[in-house]
Amino acid sequence: MKVSRNWLQKYFDTPLPSTEALSEALTFHAFEIEEATEDMLDVKVLPNRAADCLSHRGIARELSAILNLSLASDPLREALQGSTLFPNSKVVPNSKVEPCNALRVEIEDPKKCSRYMGALVRGVKVRPSPDWLREALEAVGQRSINNIVDATNYVMLNIGQPLHAFDAAKLIQKEGKYAIGVRSAKEGEKVTTLSGEEYALTPNIQLITDAHADTPIALAGVKGGEAAELTGETTDIIVESANFDGTTTRRAAQALKLFTDASLRFQNRPSPDLCAYGMREVLALITEIAGPVKGEAPRGAGVEVVAVVDEYPTRPAQDGEVSVTLTKVNGVLGAGFSQEEVEDVFRRLGLPAVCESQTFTVTPPFERTDLTIPEDLVEEVGRIVGYDKIPAAELSPLGGMPDQARYRGIEKMKDQLAVQGFTEVSTQSFAKKGDIVLANPLDKNMPALRVSLDENMEAAMERATYVAPLVLAPHERPRLFEIGTVFPKEGERLAIKTSEPVSDVLEIKDELGYAPMRYELGAYQPFSVYPFITRDIAFWADDGFTKSIIGENAGTLLVRSDQFDRFEKEGRISYAFRLVFQSMERTLTDEEVNGVMEKISAALAAKGYEVR
Amino acid sequence: MNQPGRLHPISIAIREAADIFGRMGFGIAYGPELEDDWHNFTALNVPEDHPARDMQDTFWVKDKPGSVLRTHATSVTMRKLEEMAKTGITEMRCINPGKIFRNEATDMTHEAQFYQLDGFAIGPTGSVTLAHLKGTFEKFYREYFGPDAKVRFRPSFFGFTEPSVETDVWFEVPGKEGRWLETAGAGMLHPNVLRNAGLDPEKFQGFAFGGGLERLMMIKYGIPDIRLFHTGDIRFNYAFDELRRQGVGAPTEASGKPI
Numbered sequence: 118m119k120v121s122r123n124w125l126q127k128y129f130d131t132p133l134p135s136t137e138a139l140s141e142a143l144t145f146h147a148f149e150i151e152e153a154t155e156d157m158l159d160v161k162v163l164p165n166r167a168a169d170c171l172s173h174r175g176i177a178r179e180l181s182a183i184l185n186l187s188l189a190s191d192p193l194r195e196a197l198q199g200s201t202l203f204p205n206s207k208v209v210p211n212s213k214v215e216p217c218n219a220l221r222v223e224i225e226d227p228k229k230c231s232r233y234m235g236a237l238v239r240g241v242k243v244r245p246s247p248d249w250l251r252e253a254l255e256a257v258g259q260r261s262i263n264n265i266v267d268a269t270n271y272v273m274l275n276i277g278q279p280l281h282a283f284d285a286a287k288l289i290q291k292e293g294k295y296a297i298g299v300r301s302a303k304e305g306e307k308v309t310t311l312s313g314e315e316y317a318l319t320p321n322i323q324l325i326t327d328a329h330a331d332t333p334i335a336l337a338g339v340k341g342g343e344a345a346e347l348t349g350e351t352t353d354i355i356v357e358s359a360n361f362d363g364t365t366t367r368r369a370a371q372a373l374k375l376f377t378d379a380s381l382r383f384q385n386r387p388s389p390d391l392c393a394y395g396m397r398e399v400l401a402l403i404t405e406i407a408g409p410v411k412g413e414a415p416r417g418a419g420v421e422v423v424a425v426v427d428e429y430p431t432r433p434a435q436d437g438e439v440s441v442t443l444t445k446v447n448g449v450l451g452a453g454f455s456q457e458e459v460e461d462v463f464r465r466l467g468l469p470a471v472c473e474s475q476t477f478t479v480t481p482p483f484e485r486t487d488l489t490i491p492e493d494l495v496e497e498v499g500r501i502v503g504y505d506k507i508p509a510a511e512l513s514p515l516g517g518m519p520d521q522a523r524y525r526g527i528e529k530m531k532d533q534l535a536v537q538g539f540t541e542v543s544t545q546s547f548a549k550k551g552d553i554v555l556a557n558p559l560d561k562n563m564p565a566l567r568v569s570l571d572e573n574m575e576a577a578m579e580r581a582t583y584v585a586p587l588v589l590a591p592h593e594r595p596r597l598f599e600i601g602t603v604f605p606k607e608g609e610r611l612a613i614k615t616s617e618p619v620s621d622v623l624e625i626k627d628e629l630g631y632a633p634m635r636y637e638l639g640a641y642q643p644f645s646v647y648p649f650i651t652r653d654i655a656f657w658a659d660d661g662f663t664k665s666i667i668g669e670n671a672g673t674l675l676v677r678s679d680q681f682d683r684f685e686k687e688g689r690i691s692y693a694f695r696l697v698f699q700s701m702e703r704t705l706t707d708e709e710v711n712g713v714m715e716k717i718s719a720a721l722a723a724k725g726y727e728v729r
Numbered sequence: 730m731n732q733p734g735r736l737h738p739i740s741i742a743i744r745e746a747a748d749i750f751g752r753m754g755f756g757i758a759y760g761p762e763l764e765d766d767w768h769n770f771t772a773l774n775v776p777e778d779h780p781a782r783d784m785q786d787t788f789w790v791k792d793k794p795g796s797v798l799r800t801h802a803t804s805v806t807m808r809k810l811e812e813m814a815k816t817g818i819t820e821m822r823c824i825n826p827g828k829i830f831r832n833e834a835t836d837m838t839h840e841a842q843f844y845q846l847d848g849f850a851i852g853p854t855g856s857v858t859l860a861h862l863k864g865t866f867e868k869f870y871r872e873y874f875g876p877d878a879k880v881r882f883r884p885s886f887f888g889f890t891e892p893s894v895e896t897d898v899w900f901e902v903p904g905k906e907g908r909w910l911e912t913a914g915a916g917m918l919h920p921n922v923l924r925n926a927g928l929d930p931e932k933f934q935g936f937a938f939g940g941g942l943e944r945l946m947m948i949k950y951g952i953p954d955i956r957l958f959h960t961g962d963i964r965f966n967y968a969f970d971e972l973r974r975q976g977v978g979a980p981t982e983a984s985g986k987p988i
Contacts, residue, residue: 451860496892577961639970
């Protein structure tokens with residue numbers, strides 16, 4: 118979620134610190150920050166907080182708690198006037214609401230749409246947004262479309278409620294009424310979205326329809342349709358503020374491969390209570406910015422909210438209070454926080470709490486759907502006070518030896534093989550064929566789980582044989598082993614495979630007392646992906662020979678050298694070396710290596726050594 | 730006669746972890762890589778319609794609904810907790826090193842199969858706290874990375890822990906500026922997880938953690954690409970100098986290095 122510092126500032130009377138400081142505050146007390154610029158923070162809202170924090174209001178609330186700055190205003194704490202139909206709302210000045218006379222809403226399955234608020238608004242002018250609105254949207258990477266669409270997006274980004282506006286004139290009116298339907302798509306039914314793409318639908322996708330015509334006008338919770346798109350001619354609109362089921366919306370977005378700001382929010386199950394706040398905010402904003410500008414004749418009576426319908430068939434059970442004791446808070450965190458410190462956290466978070474005999478009872482506000490058990494409150498205390506305030510404590514010793522017998526048995530087998538010269542490899546568990554086949558393999562050529570380690574061993578051995586001169590001495594041959602899980606139809610088991618027969622019984626047994634060999638490794642040294650070239654060189658030398666002559670003259674392409682022969686004859690010493698050449702950047706040519714070999718030979722000859 | 734072979738660096742890392750955690754009373758636990766839905770998801774408080782269960786994250790077995798390649802070694806923790814409930818043991822600490830699977834596109838820092846160093850400690854209420862998690866991590870990372878390692882927590886979310894934290898470790902390479910690196914997710918075992926194991930959340934409390942083992946090694950040794958680990962290429966084993974061996978057999982001089 119991209120948030121703008123300027124936008125957040127609207128929630129505070131005192132100036133906010135820099136985005137850098139905000140970023141730090143959020144990182145250690147709420148959410149990771151993916152990116153921060155001078156005005157923008159990209160906040161990685163955690164899944165359990167996506168119901169309320171995919172909004173500037175939510176992030177402002179968090180910052181208020183973390184920085185201990187009070188919020189100047191909170192749209193979710195301003196009481197809804199009268200009923201949710203806003204008959205007397207001061208923020209909708211022109212409303213002459215006559216409930217349900219101009220608009221009707223039908224919900225087919227309340228499990229998939231728990232609430233649908235619709236408002237019929239007349240007399241709007243669709244035009245470019247005022248500068249402040251356009252700039253606010255652009256600051257968080259959104260494109261400005263027109264004043265009505267921008268108003269719906271602004272309110273969504275501000276308080277988290279997805280909204281949509283339809284051109285009412287494109288819907289059929291019967292006896293002076295419009296009708297909005299929410300229903301499952303029919304198999305094969307088609308919708309063209311606002312961006313012009315056509316989608317063929319299946320019944321697990323919910324649609325918004327013009328119920329009089331039974332034709333789709335939007336993909337519920339995902340995206341609006343072309344059929345009721347706003348244009349410059351639009352005067353009457355139907356505004357939607359609804360709550361669609363999280364799973365249904367997520368599956369629909371996945372099936373359509375259409376992930377939108379709306380689907381992202383619905384899949385995180387915001388409270389249906391939020392709909393009314395969204396509707397209030399958006400109607401106020403549309404009334405403010407879609408009316409006649411100075412000197413312009415109003416359309417009809419100006420912007421007029423004619424009707425607001427609230428279809429709310431299943432209200433969620435109120436979760437009610439959550440209690441936690443001070444002992445529990447400190448007992449889980451391992452801290453020694455005081456009653457006052459804990460109370461202060463709840464106050465800063467705006468969580469109504471009472472404390473009686475060191476038991477805190479919190480009544481979470483509707484948008485905090487994540488607070489349901491005592492441990493949730495413990496987390497609030499821990500993160501707001503700061504996890505840096507949690508001390509580090511050592512676990513008390515346990516009686517007896519910890520059970521590591523299987524581990525010791527496995528590692529004993531590895532040590533036994535390593536001592537005999539076997540190098541351990543680790544390979545992929547996926548295979549071309551097997552008894553267990555994956556429903557969704559990553560690589561279609563490797564859809565199964567391996568039934569044995571044989572095939573991978575063969576491939577590893579082939580490669581090891583090729584690369585052996587790079588890592589082994591000339592007289593050594595590669596020997597490999599793998600200990601890994603295999604999945605034959607009898608059931609998975611740990612298998613052992615060696616590249617050649619061994620005399621050991623390859624069976625892993627529990628070992629109580631075996632101490633596996635320990636290694637200390639140096640830093641990783643990258644190896645080249647390019648082919649290498651080997652050359653042997655043999656020469657007669659004397660006592661004064663040191664192999665540094667070879668290194669000094671070979672240059673950087675020499676990656677390995679092994680002396681594989683030495684004998685003395687008639688006062689002279691014969692040496693033979695195998696040299697391996699390789700570049701980190703390219704494939705070497707024979708000519709290049711010949712050049713290096715000539716240089717080495719010349720250096721040896723200069724010392725009076727005879728190259729054979 | 731061959732020189733001794735080289736163990737895979739993953740084995741070496743598991744041995745280090747086993748040793749450090751062993752001295753803090755942790756056993757080592759294993760479990761199936763092909764898991765059931767219960768131990769991988771449901772029991773761990775990851776609900777039926779959670780996005781983690783979607784096809785793009787989890788490998789499912791064809792024609793066997795409810796059978797998955799484990800997406801974390803926390804499934805082993807679940808099995809050990811069930812064992813506790815059955816046997817009536819009141820304290821347990823384990824690390825679960827093992828291969829896990831994620832159905833995601835691979836790149837330098839992502840592999841579809843990798844090792845996780847998962848673990849948990851549980852005891853009677855109040856005996857294992859978030860402060861103990863911090864202390865345990867400090868000890869582990871200081872021994873694994875060096876005495877300058879520091880640990881810090883950031884808020885996070887996992888279905889199976891509450892509170893949940895992300896763990897960063899301060900790591901210094903000689904001659905370079907130190908930095909904070911994210912190494913593990915962790916938290917206090919969620920009461921639903923304990924309940925699902927058959928343990929009374931009023932009586933037991935514990936922490937759990939898990940992080941990529943390759944990632945720790947990439948930090949420690951400067952390995953640039955996670956895809957180097959499980960290709961079966963022995964050049965990877967030989968890309969590290971063996972500085973020291975302890976145990977059976979004496980240290981051997983590294984041979985065949987550039988002159």
